[in-house]
Amino acid sequence: MAKNLVIVESPAKAKTIEKILGKEFEVRSCFGHIRDLEKDDMGIDIKNNFKPKYIIPEDKEKVVKELKKLAKDTDEVWLATDEDREGEAISWHLCEVLGLDPATTKRIVFHEITKPAIEKAVLAPRLLDMNLVNAQQARRILDRIVGFELSPVLWRKMSMRNSLSAGRVQSVAVRLIVEREREINAFATTSSFKVEAWFTAQDIQGKTLSFKAEGPTRFKTAEDAEKFLQQCIGAAYTVRDIQVKPGKKSPAAPFTTSTLQQEASRKLGYSVSKTMLLAQKLYESGQITYMRTDSVNLSETAMTDISGAIHKNYGERYFHARKYKNKNESAQEAHEAIRPTYMENATVDDSDLKRLYELIWKRTIASQMSDAELEKTIAKINISTNNEDLTASGEVLKFDGFLKVYMEGRDDEDESEEEQEQEGVLPPLTVKQALELKEMKATERFTRPAPRYTEASLVKKLEELGIGRPSTYAPTITTVQKRGYVEKRDKEGVKRDFRILSLKDDQISKVTDQENTGAEKSKLFPTDLGMLVTDFLKQYFERVMDYGFTAKIEEEFDEIAHGKKKWNKMLGEFYDPFHHNVEETLEKAERVKGERLLGEDPASGKPVSARMGRFGPMVQIGTVEDEEKPRFAKLKQTQSIETISMEEAMDLFRLPRNLGLFEGTDVTVNIGRFGPYAQHDKKFYSLKKEMDPYTVELDEVAPLIEEKRKAKDERTIKIFEKEKIQVLKGPYGPYLKVGLKNFKIPKEKIDTAADLTAEEAKAIIEEAKANPPKKKAPPRKKKAE
Numbered sequence: 001m002a003k004n005l006v007i008v009e010s011p012a013k014a015k016t017i018e019k020i021l022g023k024e025f026e027v028r029s030c031f032g033h034i035r036d037l038e039k040d041d042m043g044i045d046i047k048n049n050f051k052p053k054y055i056i057p058e059d060k061e062k063v064v065k066e067l068k069k070l071a072k073d074t075d076e077v078w079l080a081t082d083e084d085r086e087g088e089a090i091s092w093h094l095c096e097v098l099g100l101d102p103a104t105t106k107r108i109v110f111h112e113i114t115k116p117a118i119e120k121a122v123l124a125p126r127l128l129d130m131n132l133v134n135a136q137q138a139r140r141i142l143d144r145i146v147g148f149e150l151s152p153v154l155w156r157k158m159s160m161r162n163s164l165s166a167g168r169v170q171s172v173a174v175r176l177i178v179e180r181e182r183e184i185n186a187f188a189t190t191s192s193f194k195v196e197a198w199f200t201a202q203d204i205q206g207k208t209l210s211f212k213a214e215g216p217t218r219f220k221t222a223e224d225a226e227k228f229l230q231q232c233i234g235a236a237y238t239v240r241d242i243q244v245k246p247g248k249k250s251p252a253a254p255f256t257t258s259t260l261q262q263e264a265s266r267k268l269g270y271s272v273s274k275t276m277l278l279a280q281k282l283y284e285s286g287q288i289t290y291m292r293t294d295s296v297n298l299s300e301t302a303m304t305d306i307s308g309a310i311h312k313n314y315g316e317r318y319f320h321a322r323k324y325k326n327k328n329e330s331a332q333e334a335h336e337a338i339r340p341t342y343m344e345n346a347t348v349d350d351s352d353l354k355r356l357y358e359l360i361w362k363r364t365i366a367s368q369m370s371d372a373e374l375e376k377t378i379a380k381i382n383i384s385t386n387n388e389d390l391t392a393s394g395e396v397l398k399f400d401g402f403l404k405v406y407m408e409g410r411d412d413e414d415e416s417e418e419e420q421e422q423e424g425v426l427p428p429l430t431v432k433q434a435l436e437l438k439e440m441k442a443t444e445r446f447t448r449p450a451p452r453y454t455e456a457s458l459v460k461k462l463e464e465l466g467i468g469r470p471s472t473y474a475p476t477i478t479t480v481q482k483r484g485y486v487e488k489r490d491k492e493g494v495k496r497d498f499r500i501l502s503l504k505d506d507q508i509s510k511v512t513d514q515e516n517t518g519a520e521k522s523k524l525f526p527t528d529l530g531m532l533v534t535d536f537l538k539q540y541f542e543r544v545m546d547y548g549f550t551a552k553i554e555e556e557f558d559e560i561a562h563g564k565k566k567w568n569k570m571l572g573e574f575y576d577p578f579h580h581n582v583e584e585t586l587e588k589a590e591r592v593k594g595e596r597l598l599g600e601d602p603a604s605g606k607p608v609s610a611r612m613g614r615f616g617p618m619v620q621i622g623t624v625e626d627e628e629k630p631r632f633a634k635l636k637q638t639q640s641i642e643t644i645s646m647e648e649a650m651d652l653f654r655l656p657r658n659l660g661l662f663e664g665t666d667v668t669v670n671i672g673r674f675g676p677y678a679q680h681d682k683k684f685y686s687l688k689k690e691m692d693p694y695t696v697e698l699d700e701v702a703p704l705i706e707e708k709r710k711a712k713d714e715r716t717i718k719i720f721e722k723e724k725i726q727v728l729k730g731p732y733g734p735y736l737k738v739g740l741k742n743f744k745i746p747k748e749k750i751d752t753a754a755d756l757t758a759e760e761a762k763a764i765i766e767e768a769k770a771n772p773p774k775k776k777a778p779p780r781k782k783k784a785e
Helices: 011-021 058-072 085-098 115-123 130-158 170-186 222-231 257-268 272-284 300-313 351-366 455-465 473-482 528-540 547-561 567-588 646-654 698-715 758-770
Strands: 004-008 025-029 076-079 191-202 208-219 237-249 372-383 389-399 434-446 486-491 494-504 507-517 520-526 596-600 607-613 616-621 631-634 657-662 665-672 675-680 683-686 716-720 725-730 733-738 741-744
Touching (some): 011 115, 058 085, 076 085, 170 455, 170 528, 191 389, 208 434, 222 434, 222 494, 237 389, 257 272, 257 473, 272 473, 300 351, 455 473, 455 520, 473 486, 607 646, 616 646, 631 646, 657 698, 665 698, 683 698, 725 758
Parallel strands (some): 004 076
Antiparallel strands (some): 237 372, 237 434, 434 494, 494 507, 607 616, 716 725
């Protein structure tokens, strides 16, 4: 038995550290949190100063038992969980459960898993920081209170389904997405005409180059644009003025958790949760420093390492030492930005981790490189007939600096139309030089609403508002999608006409062209349920939904972490008004219908409404008070209760559609609880994703029926018609099916499944019903990201 037991969170981290520490140390993993709040009574004794009631979950009992035995048999226990609040809390729980004294137990922290960092930590252990523990505990208790008290209010007042939930950060994140959607829906597009002229001139080699110049203003109407073009008929064009301005671009700071999530989304297309999963693996294998940080600080060791890498790979001119300032005042300077542990490693072998690692390496090295030096030329071109100026601009990169390695990505909402159009290089021009006009166009352009959030731009917004901290972004975004409040999906563009007026050879022509507009990829859309829940919470829990209040709560957690505020006092200040608000809402608030009246059905005169139903948003003709049952139709994924028109609603009642006869029997298509399907000869066939039940035709559906029938025949071993039992072939071998339920065939009978009798099949099913398989323990809770 080793003299020293070191406890960390993850097994991957344990293996790496054990190799570094040697035989005197045994390193074991506790697999994240080993205790959590009880479910009964919230797991909090509110009357006793918010005292938490912790339990060891069933799936952690074995881990705890093993750690207790090891701790008992070892000379000294070292706690080496992560250096953030969550890690500090895990160490405290280990003390409580293993019977360790927090006043004497050695706590070691490090932000990189390297030999020097681990050895330095072992030589300078500290004690448990209860301020950090209390900050984590306060967050956990407050979030449990909000979730446990708000969610039942939604169940009682909305009654859509009992999976509804609310949360301090998740509900505010959904509100951001809902408000952006409504902003987009309310946006009124306006058009204007942008003038661009193309000229030719010779470059220094005597080759003829074409370049573009922009008009003096945008014109609100086609008439104004045409009038300007008419004024340019017969004009002479002369270079009136040339300005050459030096410029520079500076590199971005090294990565924090938030900026890594944003860049990995922009450049690699990764979701926030995927980025954190890969970053965790890189950290645990010793490749990068700790991946949950809001600091942009770099250690002296790192700066020396980076300087050496730049000098070696790019030369002295490319190095420029920089110290970046943290935007977040609570960011701990002792922590570092996310960086490679060894700058000499420009890549890693693991194909899954390679792209993210290289992104981190490039961003880190670029942060200490020289500015890129530019030269911007702006030429003013005079129009003789109206004395207006056209402006041509070009940019030349004189020294690439950090751009040799890396350029920060941008979100689409950060880019103006002008910025999206890259500036080219101008040919050498001189003042008073006459230019030949090739063509001048006035093109219709339309204003655009703010784009929907991506996962990355939502993280950026939450950070700007001070909502959440590095550990909360990924789980928040995952939760709101799991709850069905938000969907991540693509949106197809629609065709839109735009007008072009052109002046060429002193003749004006007009054409109408088409462009694809509104297409979006991997954007966050609020569902009708998300909108409904947001409206209810905003109406009755204005304080909890307020962006400023949510950010203030985060600041109070920071104060607790710095020992400036008592955690119980902070919870008391929050709880009393919040609990009163909950009780008042339960007593006085009306039930939410989420209904919108659209009009009257022309055929029956009954009201047509859009509302939330048990299985999602739908349109209804009639009411429950009518003698005849109301008719229902499910909304398409791209439709919303808030925006669906009467015409679109009535179009939904075209289902079920009869497509015609196939093998002498009608084929109909409809939408059910599990999506679009075709029905033929009393059997049901799910339609393919690309098949729209409103437009699909018989010649598309008939082959689908044959294909699925053939697949079913191939996996059917035998059928007992009278008993309605099927013996089927699955990917893991034969099994029995009765209705929608499947039953395993015992191992000894798998090879002779084709010979089973009806009696044997019934006996297997009865045995399975009498001895159902034990439920698997819930998956181990990992430390919140």
